[in-house]
Amino acid sequence: MKVGLFIPCYIDQFYPNVGIATLELLEKLGCNVAFPLNQTCCGQPMANSGYSNLTKGCDANFVSNFSEFDYIVAPSGSCVLHIKEHLKDADHPEKAIQIRKRIFELCEFLTDVLKIDNLPASFPHRVGLHASCHGQRGLHLSSMSERNEPSFSKPGHLLSMVKGLDLVQAERPDECCGFGGTFCVFEEAVSVKMGKDRIGEHVQNQVEYITGGDTSCLMHLEGILKRQQSPIRIIHIAEILNSSISN
């Protein structure tokens, strides 16, 4: 199984540890992982701002980097959802369609493709989970409180395998943190208020860490936590799942 690792631009530039943890975790779980060196961005920042006509370069670049893999895995539900819904390539329409079918968010890849049922990970801390909207609602990584459906959570399932981890549920388990791509800048006031409210629940729960599958949401929450000089830290779920795994 040949896995192409997609490390979204902002993770590449600002959170290399998330990329490293994802790569190490996949390797330790037996995947043959390659990181195509000319990858950049999925194009979502432009598309969600109304400029999907400007994503042709990103799309073509993505297709040329990732068309040869059985699976493409990324530690970001939001970027994966964008590729799944919007990747197009006029010169290679078939390749784009294949990529859209083969791309997976890390947690869904671990649960649905690798079907992991135990992990030798250990993270003895009190942790709150932030369910990011694009992963949860867009990729259906967990059940949604609005819908009448059986309760499940792929990230929650994976975290339950981590030794010592005390996962505490937020009161509003699936409300948006307010990041929203360029929303966080153009609607700064509401964005920050939404983030503060999400953080407030985790503070009440006395967590040490907030984790999730989308570094973008975590980056936004981290910015507010640091401004509040809060001791709560953010950590990507890949870093928890990769912690203390021995070969």
Add this chain to the structure above:
Amino acid sequence: MITHAKEAEKFNKDEARVDWHDDTLWFVRQKRDRMAHNIPEWEQLREKASQIKNHTLSNLDQYLIQFEKHALANGVHVHWAANAVEHNQIVFQIIQKHGFQKIVKSKSMLTEECHLNEFLISQGIEVIDTDLGERIVQLRHEPPSHIVLPAIHLKKEDVGETFHQHLGTEKGAKDPQYLTEAARQHLREKFIAADLALTGVNFAVAETGGIVVCTNEGNADMGAHLANVHIACMGIEKIIPRQADLSVFLRLLARSATGQPITTYSSHFLRPAPGKEMHIVLVDNGRTEQLARADFRNSLKCIRCAACFNTCPVYRRSGGHSYHTAVAGPIGSILAPNIDMRKYADLPFASTLCGSCSNVCPVKIDIHDQLWKWRQILAQEGHTGTAKATGMKLMSAVLSNPDIYRFAGSTGRWFLRHVPSLASNSLNPWFKQREMPEPPKESFRDWYMKNRKKPKGE
């Protein structure tokens, strides 16, 4: 120019009030969840409603004609209005024909959309909104901030002050029962004195020519039964084919709106009482244009329950007035640009695209997808501003080319590390209430080249 972001920023100046607004609406959403989750077939019910609406929209012309035929046969006067101006004129002419001076209104967001009150008042007519929330905002000369809970942005203290000023209640009074009683007495006088009652329409049944108005206060009935003339104003999308379809929608509407099993009153109006007059005004006002826009026709399925308002984390923290349109919230953000793209170009961006709105929608409107689609159109039509367009072009150029991307990334990180004030300043909206992420020395790719990349040939 009014924009959602600016108005929302003003609303957020009083954080305690934002918290209260958020909690109040979240309480309604939780009630909605409990009621919806109590019905095992809820998701099938949504699907059924969606299909009925799809079918109706695909045959709207026929159902409208059928409705008109039956309404006429029932002795109802039927009027057609292409736009808001025509609608207001039709209503005014009926009032004028009888020489009326005083009208009472109930349950009509359509008349808000058409700005009927302002028009009639300018013609010297007394117009009284009789829904309690509507009356409160009317006394304050404000528009409703929510389509089901028009005064949800106000606390009981605010209402007490308003009633003290306008209805002579005691200063400082905030007891809901006392205030409601004052409103009741005040409205009774208005009902009795009214010459004509105007109501909205929740559902219009093609098969019978009848209309249904759903209220919790019974004021639509009170108005319509006391006055000699009843005008019901409806958008043409309110049509449903059969009386039997009502069962689907009445089960969904109140549960989605307020978490009640059903509204207190579901009043059916079929024909005028002997000696009285009943009119129905069917209004287009951009709806047929929207029907022709394949990507947005689904928004015409809306039954105005406001579940998308209550669930929307942005709405709850920005208040209804920030949307500067009659129908606020996520649904309003896809309806409004249809009427005026330039004026409402900001609204499809007043969302994080979290998707909760589409999930609660009882008729399964793909609201967040339509918000995304509107963004594309608004950018293409040049309504997003040159600064944003230039920025996006630059971003696209950087991200389309791996070499430029890597150069920009390492340069950007270098500057953030060595000259943090470049980003950590008051001009950067991110930095206003958030710290910048700490730029690492190396990117993931740099790390990968050092630690994983095998030399060529290995």
